[in-house]
Amino acid sequence: MSTEIKAPVFPESVAEGTVATWHKQPGEACSRDELIVDIETDKVVLEVVAPADGVIEEILKGEGDTCESGEVIGKFKEGATGAAKPAEPKAEAQQPEAESAPASSESASGDAILSPAARKLAEENNVDPNAIKGTGKDGRVTKEDVQAHIDGAKSSAKPAAAAAAMPEVNVAAGERAEKRVPMTRLRASIAKRLVDAQQNAAMLTTFNEVNMKPVMELRKQYKDSFEKRHGVKLGFMSFFAKAATEALKRFPAVNASIDGNDMVYHGYQDIGVAVSTDRGLVVPVVRDVDALGLADIEKKIIEYGTKARDGKLGIEDMTGGTFTITNGGIFGSLISTPILNPPQTAILGMHKIQERPMAVNGQVEILPMMYLALSYDHRMIDGKEAVQFLVAIKEMLEDPARILLDV
Template sequence: MSIEVRVPTLGESVTEATVATWFKKPGDKVAVDEMLCELETDKVTVEVPSPTAGTLGEIVAAEGETVGVDALLATLTEGEGAAAAPASEAAPAPAAPAAAPQSSGGKDTEDAPSAKKLMAENNVSPADVKGSGKDGRIMKEDVLNAINAPKAAAPAPAAAPRAPVAADQASREERVKMTRLRQTIAKRLKDSQNTAAMLTTYNEVDMTEVMALRNEYKDLFFKKHGVKLGFMSFFTKACIHALKEVPEVNAEIDGTDIVYKNYVNMGIAAGTPTGLVVPVIMDADQMSFAEIEKAIAEKGARARDGKLSMTEMQGGSFTISNGGVYGSLMSSPILNPPQSGILGMHKIQDRPMAINGQVVIRPMMYLALSYDHRIVDGKGAVTFLVRVKEALEDPRRLLMDL
């Protein structure tokens, strides 16, 4: 019995993915729930398990191909020892699987959604594109061919043409297609700059008290809670404390409305081998230091392993980005839309400071708050950063809610 392997539901607002890797070849025997392939979306990677035990037959969607939700990926012959279907006969037919998921009740000649989006982004008219799909349907590859082929048209305004490269230099270059995650990161960051009235304010914090408190209790903390006491829980608590006083930093714009959040879903930016992701700790304002540290450790590990789900990166109301772990001394973080604020942490560095008329060496950190000036005024932004500074320089204020 032949079983179809199709693209699973990819998550909210995600309509297509790229086939990243096939773990099996046609003719390979597979067990129930054994991973067949990995799909890469613009947010996370999704593994596709085998729905039954049997033998992998025809692979319909090859690596690198774009597929939509419910598109046919492969066929599977049920039952152990079943013969494999022909491996490569249908390989050069990308039009069929790409068209299959788009059956939304429209005409057969309706262009693929990915093609429509690409034409809109590049100001390409459908009349200038020759469709290779069923009944002349325009596919994504057709649009890419139309964009790359005719050079007589006006050049795209988005970027200047690439300068000619000498032959000896060209042989030493490597051209790699951007992953979907990297494309999404680039688009979202640029959209953030184009949409929000972004401004950054700076301050510095003396980390003496936090470091002393951490050194004093880190062993007991680990012994009781089974997780290391880091700086992120202090910064998370300090930001939660400041957000209560300056709620507009924890708000977002929705049309002509301002939506104030009576909760804090804290996004913690994390660097991974494939790019920057921001897992969200839901209701962080209801958590203890230990719960925050455990959540950060667990989310960070899942992010590095590429195991974060869609829901784990949605719903954030404020974000913390720690460039200090990479040695950054100062930076201006970019907002994570639709959020209105992001705190940038940086490297702790010993610097001479004037304290009570005396020059002393203190472990100092620069703080940066980028905010959306459309709803956060300068006074609110500065007040927020000062409250974070005060809470970190005297952590007892967090206990007293001062």
């Protein structure tokens, strides 16, 4: 029995998605609830699983194609065991010159393993897939591989006269390959939000530095007992989240957002933690941080990090947030100016811990120092508040007892 493979029902804020990866091809057997295709939206990657044991009968939307919420993207045959044959590409049925140009259809039926989108592009351009080195999973030839092959052929086919007219350039011997890859929906959405933030907010950044020695000594003293009791390692992010929470309570404007001409003050602290993934930057939100202990925060951050790397973050995981923390230090950044995460009015940037000579009570000491950066929307936050907020975080990290005592 054939059933339709449909795209998931998208949230109201998501208009459409893109077929990212077909994990199963026509005629390939799969088990019930096995992942068969990923649908990428501008916020998350949604998974579609097999409705039963059977095979993929036909793919209607290839990798890179746009699909709407609930749209049919393929057909599934229940109970089959892989005997089904891949559906014939539509391009052959629609191409009136198929009989006079057999090389096109033959080139797509060789030994190379092609994605549906790559097969279609190869046929349309009379390209032999066996001449292309695949970069996809298990050596699969992707649409981008075919396009790169086509572009390379066009470049080499330019007239000699045109080549002679170009200025002579000395380049190193060897292959100088290029690969053009479409921007993912998630990365395109991130790009748009970041540009909008710079264009629509009066964004400034203020800096300070914090001596991380007290926190590092505290971690060293209690790391074993903390991990034994809570089953999670004690990291730096939980200290920063708790310090930021206390500072946000003292400076409500930093915990606010702008909605049109309204300023919205939040009576809670939901802190977004920026996580870098292969598909782009995502910001899952740790909610009600004021009510969480250090162990709870660490567990939540680890959970979100794992889900982000596996592409399993949901819309609900990234919705809301009143303040954001981003840590460029894990990549070696010494100082930066983070960009706001609209509609929030501020974002805290952590950086690399680096030992530097510092003047302490008239003496030079080598201390582990970190630069802190607070980018803020000057429409909502005055410079005085921003500086005092950052100083409050600095003081709490340099004397962690302040967090416990609320001083």
